[in-house]
Amino acid sequence: MDFRLLQDTICAIATPVGEAGIGLIRTSGPGSLELARKIFKPRRPDLRLKSHTLHYGWIKDPVSGQLIDEVLLSFMAAPSTYTREDTVEINCHSGYAVLDRIVQLILANGVRLAEPGEFTRRAFLNGRIDLSQAEAVVEIIRSRSEQGLLLANRHLRGELRQVIETWRETLLQAQTTIEAYIDFTDDLSEEGEEEGPAYETLVSGLSDSVFTPLLSVLNSYDEGRVLREGLTIVLVGKPNTGKSSMLNALLGKDRAIVAAAPGTTRDVIEDSFLLSGVQVRILDTAGIRNRPDEIESFGIERTLRSVSEADVVLWLIDNSRQLTSEDMKVYEAVRDSRYLVLLNKSDLPSAFPIEKVQERFKGPAPIFRLSVKKQSDIDRLKTYMAETFIRRPLENCRSAIVPNLRQKVLLESARDALLRAFDLLRSGAYGELISFELESARTQFDAVLGWENDSDLLDRIFSQFCIGK
Template identity: 45%
Template sequence: MHTSSAQSQTIAAISTPAGSGGIGIIRMSGDEALQVLQRIFKPRVSDCSFASHHLYYGHIVDSATGRTLDEVLAVYMRAPHTYTREDVVEVHCHGSFLVLQNVLELILAQGVALAAAGEFTKRAFLNGRIDLTQAEAVIDILSARTRKGVDLAQEQLSGALYQRIDRIRKSLAQMRAVIEVAIDFPDEDVEIVDHSHIIRQLQNEVAEPLERLLKNVDQGKIYREGISVVIAGLPNVGKSSLLNTLLEEERALVTEIPGTTRDTIEEYLDVHGMPVRLIDTAGIRDNAGKVEEMGIQRAKSLINEADLVLFMLDGSRDVSVEDLKLYTAVSHKPMLVVVNKIDLNKVDKHFIDPLQTIAPVVHISAGKQLGIDELKDAIFRRVASGADQWEEQGCAPNVRHKQALLKAHGACLRLRDAFEVGATSDLIAVDLQECLDQLGDIVGETTTEDILDVIFEQFCLGK
């Protein structure tokens, strides 16, 4: 479905984030990019040749008014050696949003269209520079919250997932060639299709690789999207202190007054490469004031939505009836029991020890920063079981890939059964083509336009 030129319209957008900065970049892509640059850019040197991939110093000038909009560096990149495989121009301005907006409006006034979200990357895909898994990896790079997330996305961008899918597709293509011979010569006495060999090939080269990819989807989702972890407990057990300690900054106000935290505080934490959305909630207790009660209700709602609950106890005092009541209320969730203030040496072992058969128990001192690494390890083990083995695979299929992999795997199993019962070659060819089509959908060769639109709408403008 790739084309030599995805679009005829030249497009432009601001490609750097909103806000002030040292440099802001406007990007153009399309056949008219160089001509537009020549109309608005006044180079310092009079004999500017606009050699490809060279930076030129000059000014952006509105010829209609003679007004200079900015002092810039401009670069022209000739197709096909560009991000989109089209002619590309970048104008490097000062990083003021108003300056960038003025320059962009001048470019659009030349008949250039404003790029849609992800349109530059979509053109790179449609023009055959990258496959769809690599395009999706660009999204993951832009949205990654941890270094591990970036590393996994970079591996996919380099073609790791495509290569694994391509090996499976090549094996299926070889089988299809054999089947097509059997269909074309149905009356031959010699058995053209060696069923036992193809059954082994299906299992070793198709079914098992698909199963390994499917096994990696959930772990890939964890590194890509992260998890939500709610810190829950009675007032003054140390929830805000734990948040501050994990983040290594004074993010939450800590006092000895019960009910200090009345709303939720959310921050992201990197736990062994896994993005953790850490949520500090209001202490849950009876007889709270109206405002505090609103925070308590929000805390209960977030607990129900969380992937993991850190149920905190104050290790400096005996476990209370209120602790037991709250524990019962959150016990339906995946949980770690976090016993805080262990430096005060008064842990209620009669209550804590039986809990260890239900949920892992971690002893810490948020104030003294004791046991924090052990807590991070426990969070990782509780949520990302099997992730260590998966990391070696270097591949992170996403949810869209999962659906196609499941359908391809189902077609593979039907194909194997068909060979085992001696089905006719034309029936076998149907399931074989279904398997190929689903794998083609992952890399973008059979993906429908509406699915492509959904994928590229996830991008920011200018990418």
Template identity: 40%
Template sequence: MYADTISAIATPLGEGGIGIVRISGPDADQIASRIFRRGRSLRPVDVAQLESHRLYYGYVVDPRDERVVDEVLLARMAAPRSYTREDVVEISCHGGPLVVREVLRLTLAAGARQAEPGEFTLRAFLNGRIDLAQAEAVMAVVSARTPDSLDLAVGELRGRMVGRLGPAREALIEALAYLDASADFPEDEVPPLDLTGTLARAEAALDEVVAGARLGLLYREGVQIAIVGRPNVGKSSLLNTLLRAERAIVTDIAGTTRDVIAESINLQGIPATLIDTAGIADTEDIIERMGIDRSRRALDTAGLAIFVLDGSMPPTPDDFRVAELLQRRVASDGHDRLVLVLNKRDLPDRHDHDEIRALLPGAPVVEVSTRTGEGIAQLEATLAEALIARAAEGAAPALVTLRQQQALTRALESIRQARAALDAEIPLDLVAVDVRDALLAVGEITGEQVSETILDEIFARFCIGK
């Protein structure tokens, strides 16, 4: 437990229905008692005597002159049944920025210290209420962009990551115990262990977490999807249809879109940014060529491309030009980064696009009508399936931060080095060095092995008051 008491505004600044000032530490009750009053007579209250986890109606006053600052609700949460496992008091006042700051000022004047970014969650970790992976999941909950990403973040908040790392950690501990015993007591009989198999189990468990991390990253960070094609095939109409809003200008004039338009959607739980690009064609128009150049750059950075064709007419030279551009992308990244869309399904005259499909073998094809909405649900499902198939490789999603990803990579590298050393019949005490490094890397994720520098780096990204 800390010796000092901290205070901060726990709600976003700005006008709102409610604002909360949070106090945590050994003097939380005494500090709240100095500024909290009850009843018409503004009688003083010993907050330490109030029942824990109940709301109490009253007033915040400036103790210098008993001036009423606001009408509030006060909640006392006695240790260890609080967010930080310390005594916590939360004061809910009206949500105007001035009144919230004034309540905070009074708590600081009464003896609290201004909390640092993320310090409440840091105290929760250091006091043993949550592990480090759960602490990092707090930010994932706050920044979740879709219900699915929120579900994943809440799962991590409840300790899912430590559970998934459990089999690898247990295997590494078992292997290290055997290696240390073999080195310390070479003349004694050490119970046999299939060391290669044990390390293989640890590697497989971590590989599964890494595979799930790619899918988790997709749900947390989202993906850019570029809508490409020649002019006037319905790219902007498709954008509007997927958005369920008239975002892009749609006309019968080819080349209406001359710049990149980006809009966010929830694609079956995946946060996605749709990028409507200028039609790619052979043109002498300087402005249109600038738009096409931007389209090519957007395509290069997108995680997935939608190639739109006019299904009511045969492919044109410009269609083949776009297809050849995408062919190079497919050759380097695979067909799972491309979906072909044949638009204008509502028109009676349909044309075969087998030549285009032959240029892009394996890419899924969906027929849609942006006018009637036919095929749009199938397109959304196809896009989501393509993204998930590329990211997941059959693993369950796991929300992993960049720091955790780096630790996982180090752990896997150390395990593979240990297995290679075993195959090369290198002395076991040297094998133990790699196994110990792997176990330390896993401990960095859970917080069992973590430096003060890493903690500072993690919690500095939190907002003040969390």
């Protein structure tokens, strides 16, 4: 997109095109007012198009004189507008023909169609919002849960920008201190050792005011992601332990085939349910066993792939039968994930005590004895999962700023640069090297806010928008 064209005027339909009560067409750019004067016929002929006011009248083709639609039109003078440019909004009837006719008329009067996201891109280029706020606009439009909306709104209000600006400022000050010292030592004659700047104070200052808060923003990423995108749970275990029964119980419907024969489920079965207002995607998988037939081994491969996608793995063990080497195989598949152990079939006599699981499979994972056949057990499991995987993260996120993936990657590089700077500071390295690392952390912060001019990046971000936003 060529942004030397920022001086031109753009237009787009801002509402979904189709039959509806009202359609909104908007323009942005210096030609907006002149356009409105050409194509709008106010009811009161002497009307001045006062800014930020709704005016009643008609859209009229200035060439043929034909009245096209009855509308409410507003003109908003720069800079108090979404884009910081002159803007016109036309509330008309919504239908394919009427919207199309008005847009055609606007295009015939020296205005061009906007690219996706171009209004928000102009708001960014004109300095009204930073890149994290522009991204928040997409997040708000896409939010499917109240929690996701809450997080996006904090970004839109510019909370991330505020903390990053303070961090930048602190880094700049530290850099100034270090560079002043470099200049100072350059001026020194060879006479003797001079005291360096108080390195320990610098490290602890940077650590308290930048590094620690940066880590807490990074830590909120995973929790925030679950709230925004939902939770993926994967059921695994050796054959016949009750995975498909658990899927059906959690969904409250007969989704997967349950049978006494081991090896019933051979492919991954997926469905979803709501837990505390968050969408949970749940996958039932083929049982992991030692000597699978060909189809089963394809299934097991898919099981392992699903485990790698999981936020939480539910590992089912049949408590009514002895543990075998197959359970060990499952353990190896899940041990690096976040998982819960479910000792199922507790309505039958247990073949081994619960301690045996702890002994055999070392790990801090919580263990539940339960029976899929008991509704109260299923409710207890759901309550535990809602509390642990949704409510607690939500509480943490209420006061946190949660970055998106792009921001997280940049913030991680900033964290690494700071860690290198700390090492250098402690080892008394050359000031230039330390200053370089601080600079590099600051560049990452600038990139989060979109302060370096990377038009590919902007294209990538704004292409996710819809037209008219």
